[in-house]
Amino acid sequence: MSEAVQHDEFDHAVADPYALPMDSSFDVARGSIFQQDKQWGYFDRLRKESPVHFCDSSEIFGPYWSVTKYKDIMHVDTHHDIFSSEGGITIGDQDEDFTLPMFIAMDPPKHDLQRAVVSPVVAPMNLVKLEDTIRTRAAGLLDALPVGEKIDWVDNISIELTTQMLATLFDFPFEDRRKLTRWSDVATAAPESGIIDSEDQRREELIECLTTFTELFQLRQKNPGENDLITMLAHGEATKDLPERPLELLGNIILLIVGGNDTTRNSITGGVLALNQNPAEYDKLRDNPSLIPSMVPEIIRWQTPLAHMRRRALQDTELNGQKIRQGDKVVMWYVSGNRDEDVIERPYDFIIDRAKPRQHLSFGFGIHRCMGNRLAEMQLRIVWEEILKRFEMVEVVGEPERIFSSFVKGYSTLPVVLHPKK
Amino acid sequence: MRGHNVANVTFIQFSGEETTVDGTIGDSVMKIATDNLVPGIDADCGGECSCATCHVLIPEVWLEKVGIAREQENSMLDLNPDRQDNSRLSCQIELTNDLDGLVVNIPEFQY
Numbered sequence: 400m401s402e403a404v405q406h407d408e409f410d411h412a413v414a415d416p417y418a419l420p421m422d423s424s425f426d427v428a429r430g431s432i433f434q435q436d437k438q439w440g441y442f443d444r445l446r447k448e449s450p451v452h453f454c455d456s457s458e459i460f461g462p463y464w465s466v467t468k469y470k471d472i473m474h475v476d477t478h479h480d481i482f483s484s485e486g487g488i489t490i491g492d493q494d495e496d497f498t499l500p501m502f503i504a505m506d507p508p509k510h511d512l513q514r515a516v517v518s519p520v521v522a523p524m525n526l527v528k529l530e531d532t533i534r535t536r537a538a539g540l541l542d543a544l545p546v547g548e549k550i551d552w553v554d555n556i557s558i559e560l561t562t563q564m565l566a567t568l569f570d571f572p573f574e575d576r577r578k579l580t581r582w583s584d585v586a587t588a589a590p591e592s593g594i595i596d597s598e599d600q601r602r603e604e605l606i607e608c609l610t611t612f613t614e615l616f617q618l619r620q621k622n623p624g625e626n627d628l629i630t631m632l633a634h635g636e637a638t639k640d641l642p643e644r645p646l647e648l649l650g651n652i653i654l655l656i657v658g659g660n661d662t663t664r665n666s667i668t669g670g671v672l673a674l675n676q677n678p679a680e681y682d683k684l685r686d687n688p689s690l691i692p693s694m695v696p697e698i699i700r701w702q703t704p705l706a707h708m709r710r711r712a713l714q715d716t717e718l719n720g721q722k723i724r725q726g727d728k729v730v731m732w733y734v735s736g737n738r739d740e741d742v743i744e745r746p747y748d749f750i751i752d753r754a755k756p757r758q759h760l761s762f763g764f765g766i767h768r769c770m771g772n773r774l775a776e777m778q779l780r781i782v783w784e785e786i787l788k789r790f791e792m793v794e795v796v797g798e799p800e801r802i803f804s805s806f807v808k809g810y811s812t813l814p815v816v817l818h819p820k821k
Numbered sequence: 822m823r824g825h826n827v828a829n830v831t832f833i834q835f836s837g838e839e840t841t842v843d844g845t846i847g848d849s850v851m852k853i854a855t856d857n858l859v860p861g862i863d864a865d866c867g868g869e870c871s872c873a874t875c876h877v878l879i880p881e882v883w884l885e886k887v888g889i890a891r892e893q894e895n896s897m898l899d900l901n902p903d904r905q906d907n908s909r910l911s912c913q914i915e916l917t918n919d920l921d922g923l924v925v926n927i928p929e930f931q932y
């Protein structure tokens with residue numbers, strides 16, 4: 400996930416997609432396009448004119464295929480025997496020096512074995528047990544916010560809530576919780592992002608992460624906690640000896656931290672923005688808070704926190720009339736499939752009571768389908784239940800700043816004013 | 822007398838509540854449930870065998886007639902830590918005349 404937080408050195412002017420020739424120079428994988436929220440026209444054109452499109456003009460990422468229709472994305476995601484995750488799942492290539500073993504970037508049978516080891520920790524039954532703590536902490540944070548003045552929603556709420564929720568999941572020492580965010584950033588930082596100065600520094604900080612979690616693991620082995628993920632790992636048959644396989648332990652921990660960090664954070668921010676842009680939906684929600692469970696998947700569709708996942712073709716194959724060669728990079732643009740009018744009615748509209756709200760691509764499909772999807776939905780549901788209890792409106796009072804990335808689709812700031820319930 | 826193109830299916834919720842509906846021969850058990858608004862089957866992927874949220878449990882007496890999961894269904898079922906020996910994905914069970922009277926159990930949670 401290395402280009403997640405890349406900075407734009409050049410601040411490219413983003414061209415009008417309709418002014419560009421539709422050929423292999425048509426390149427949508429540029430952070431600047433997403434930073435300026437101009438990707439929609441690019442994908443509209445691709446879906447209509449060249450739904451499976453080859454681009455060979457990207458200086459950063461090299462040649463790649465763009466898959467932009469819902470059905471074609473589903474095809475790629477469900478054919479893991481042809482489209483491999485091995486070696487990386489973002490359009491950029493992984494740093495070869497220090498690649499942690501993570502099952503998100505593995506094919507079967509390794510993927511299946513490793514995922515089976517950790518997936519019980521986010522099984523629905525366990526989530527039920529975590530709900531109360533997550534709610535109490537979210538309530539505490541929301542109660543402490545200043546009302547009636549301009550604040551940054553991203554820093555004050557989205558980041559803090561997500562960090563608290565991660566700390567709750569791991570039952571991580573609460574006062575040290577920002578370390579979790581730091582490790583997530585460090586693990587995904589691009590070399591030029593300014594987050595780390597060198598690969599040595601990355602390694603050092605991740606080793607500190609490993610040491611911390613190994614200690615926590617051993618502690619919980621002796622004194623089990625109640626429902627936290629570390630206790631579950633420390634007592635699980637297949638996982639209790641994880642400290643003997645330190646890289647695997649670190650890989651799994653980082654995957655859980657990273658998987659649930661930017662994604663949930665940007666969904667919390669995206670929901671506020673979507674409701675502000677669609678005041679009639681906000682009214683509907685206020686009148687009927689029982690719509691929250693169907694609004695949550697709509698927020699996740701509307702936001703699409705991860706714009707794409709990448710695969711590599713293991714053999715020559717054909718997709719919607721295009722010949723893909725063995726070794727080619729294939730990018731599934733979830734952000735585009737989620738706006739495909741052939742599958743989703745009025746795809747550009749934010750509608751909190753859709754008939755099939757969970758029919759979207761944001762979590763992927765097939766064997767790599769997001770392991771944390773129920774957890775993410777639960778977190779968002781709790782946050783919105785607690786927001787609605789307290790605030791008449793979370794009012795957006797300025798333009799958001801968006802992240803420079805064609806992978807993590809999200810925000811760095813969103814100015815808001817909170818209006819308390821009358 | 823029943824027509825040749827319908828058969829009935831009974832869904833039993835985790836709570837014990839039962840719903841019996843007529844299904845069209847050739848439809849999937851998932852489609853029959855969602856068309857009749859039987860709760861508890863999410864079917865996020867719409868029947869593509871790629872989400873595992875149409876999980877059902879087959880009572881012993883029906884196991885042989887319903888048959889076992891094929892490869893792709895198997896790997897999706899494997900994602901679910903609560904998978905049982907009698908687990909199936911209902912989008913992959915096609916209703917046939919042989920299955921008239923089929924009973925399936927819906928688990929407490931979808932994955």
Ligand code: HEM
Binds near residue numbers: 763
């Ligand atoms: C709204 C929030 C989230 C979104 C949009 C999201 C999105 C995704 C996507 C697109 C994938 C890859 C699917 C594929 O390759 O087909 C994925 C995989 C994964 N996610 Fe999430 N995710 C979210 C929250 C979480 C949370 C909270 C966790 C924490 C447990 C998590 C853990 C994982 C893991 C472990 C995988 C790897 C699964 C595998 O390869 O088998 N995610 N997620």
Ligand code: FES
Binds near residue numbers: 870873874
């Ligand atoms: S509906 Fe998705 S697997 Fe059956």
